[in-house]
Amino acid sequence: MDNTFWELVIFVGRLLFVFLFIGSAIGHLTQTDAMAGYAESRGVTAPPPKLAVQISGIAFLAAGVSILLGIWGDIGSLGLAVLLVITAVMMHAFWKETDPMAKQMEMVAFNKDIALAGAALFLWVYFHFDLVPWTITGPLFDAY
Template sequence: MDVLVLIGRVLFAALFLNSAVGHLTHTQAMAGYAASKKVPSPKAAVLASGVVQGVGALMILLGVWPDLGALLLVLFLVPTAVLMHDFWAAPDGEARQNEMIQFLKDIALAGAALMLMAFFAHVDTDLGLTLTGSLFSID
């Protein structure tokens, strides 16, 4: 089971690490898009979200308080879904459908991250291949 969970952690973290690199290397372009969505302080928001994604993903990948890493991703994903993918305000059907897909993807990933947080908090040190145990404890 340890190896399967490690493979799952690698696959899950890869998405967020890639996104974090994009946020930190293409900040100006992403800040322009964030500004068009009326995000306050768009450049700072893009940089902060890149750091949160990177830190959360690395914590899950390396198994350093992975429950906290998963929680960081939840705290990134839910506001991102609401602020960046407001399908209810899209001007036409195609844009509405695209935004709804992205909204639902972010919400689904938030659900997966929340389950991952609960999983790590429940098993704590019983699951190998992590550098630390969980920060939280759920019995």
């Protein structure tokens, strides 16, 4: 198989990876009030829940587009990893739950966010060393 096949596989992987974040961003920006209510129920008070939802929606969208199109994908993927860890801790604190079912649901969501943060870190390394094909720009920061 030639390199074009593997480049296509990498691009499809990027597309599948960012599908979640772009979709989530759309939800954050179109259903802000409902999501702000959920954020408030999880204890988000600063910044105000509605603003937090809007900021995270924009951040998910920016990171998703950055990774998908390869526009400074190093910064997009690193920012996404940081955002996912923050989201996991703030929104899915399973250790605070007393109801077994709620605890299990939050643990699954926490683990998902942490695993996705790990995948974003992998992408950060690949973007940082300019190993990702089909990008609009190279990395923002020089790896050497």
